[in-house]
Amino acid sequence: MAYQAVAEERVGVRPRRAVGRYAAPALFLLPATVLILLFFVLPVLTTLVLSLTDISTVTFRQPKWVGVQNYRELLGDPFIGKIFLNTGRYVVLTLLFNVGIGLALALLSTSIPARFGNQIRALWLLPRILPPVAYVLIWHGLTREAPFGLVSNVLGVSRNWITAEPWSVIILANGLVGASFGMLIFTSAIRSIPQDLFYAAAVDGATTTQTVRRVVLPMLRWPILFVTAYQTLSLLTSFEYILLLTQGGPGFYTTTVWALHAYQLALSNYFGNVQFALGAAMAAVLVVIGIAVSVLYLRVFNFKALVAEPKVEVN
């Protein structure tokens, strides 16, 4: 690198001591590193450590080691099977909605004139932009009994639909937010397909359906895999909308998922004695899955290409 030689010559940096050499990157990285250590790395370790203690409201100051006692207790919990199934149901159904609707929106909104397509996509981005509490407030309002709730009025059946159909509401409420993620990624993938392919397909007399099946969908394989992988992990650990919509109810654990149960065990005030360690053990399961899966993603989605060396190195 000729530039580098010139720069080092003029600036007079030649063989410097390691301290001086790495002072600049160290300074630039310092604030981010401190924050990441404090609020990512430390919490990961804390979750694992707390899950091996008996920490609770009573023993908050002086927790004792109990080994894998909490994990054993979890396995023996009569409701754990239900919570496990709920989690699977929540993740799979919401994922199907997200990817399916996201794909349909991307395909349809790119096949109409761009000025309409953009507005449709902007509208679908709205649920994601709205503050979650305001978004859930709207759901509460729309699903009330007649004559107030729009859903009851349209269907002609007066119900509180959140209590009557909690799963449908949870999946739709999450899905309307989640679909926009796939929609945006698929849209930009569709736009980056070379135009020639479409012309070639048209010249060969392909119908719209054939073009979508034979040209567009094969090109969307990676984006679909990416969206599915990314959303699986974030759905597995998300509980915000469920907490705001049903708090895991109605009744016993009807809509309680793993992440919500962990949160409620450790931090909710509804049951007097907060079982902090038990919640930490449940969270630890999610944290371990989260780390394993994110590292896996990094390998699958071509890590080497992402971390190419800096274009020019001067140090």
Add this chain to the structure above:
Amino acid sequence: MPLLPPRWRLVLAVLLLVSIPIAAGVVWMGLTGIFDRVHGLVPVRPPSLDNWRFIWEGVGGRPPVHVPLLNSFVFAVVVAVIEVFVASMAAYAISRMSFPGRRFYLGLVLVLHAFPAVSLIIAIFYILRVMGLFDTLTGVILVKASLGLPLGIWLMKGFFDNLSWEMEMAALVDGMSRWTLFWKIAMPLVRPGLLALGTFSLLSAWGEFILPFTLIVSSNKALMSSYLQSFLTEAFTDFGIVAAVGLFYTLPVVALYLLGQRYLLNIYGGGVKG
């Protein structure tokens, strides 16, 4: 797809039809906040200022609205400022400098970006308690800003990677320090990135619910999200005031979205929430 299907108007009609629920929801909040009573989407009583009384008086033992409003404002602005500057500095180092462990650092950032940070909430609660930052705005600001860093670093690295190196080279040759160069030359050149990340962080912090709900207990330190949630859990008879508070809380978001829309699209494509 550049080739319009022959019946694109039909496609548009289908799209509009499936988008009705979203539009209906927004319209519902507007109408219910304004009118005294709304059935479905039909106002049955005249507009009522009573829905908006939370602005000039504390409702049901809550502090007046300017308290959570100011807290949320400080929270969102400080989080956005920290995220933009801390992420840019780290991103610049990763994009432009060579140091041992660079690959590992970038790998860590990417893993953390995919890692669902909300699963750490229990440990974070404990750490803030130990640090004495529980139930303080400072604590929840630091947490929110930190959890947003992986996305910010990754985004800003992309912007720095795309800058031409020649100009920076010339400045280095002229004897400018890396620090001055970063502030005077590199940062102004990535303005679109700073605006995108800034707008995104503002919106994300303004809407944040779980963190302040969990890490703040005093009502005089609460943010707007917890303030609105307290209405939501309570009276299910008077939706007028709940919708009015919701509207009041949401209007700045809509304004910011309209202003920052063109910067935002590439970030939401990069994905944060599920």
